[in-house]
Amino acid sequence: MITTLTPDLTTAVPAELARQLNLRPGTQLDWEADADGLVIHVKAIEPSREELLKRVRELGRKHKREGVDAIGDLIRERELEHDMRERVLS
DSSP states (O other), rough: OOOOOOTTTTOOOOOOHHTTTTTOTEEEEEEETTSOOEEEEEEEOOOOHHHHHHHHHHHHHHHHHHHHHHHHHHHHHHHHHHHHHHHOOO
């Protein structure tokens, strides 16, 4: 497979290769050339559990709306459902 360097020296991983190697966004690639610079070895490095947790927390913050207590709303919703269930069953 052939890729081309962009002017800012980046290149894309071919989709077929990314699927084959199970590469996902956030996977780091460790590039290394042999002594003559003729062969380039690339090793995929999976993000650590800490890094994955950090990303998940950022996603949560990104979607949090100002002034909204989502957890409190969920608790109140569950309490209402519980009360309705109790009334129906009694």
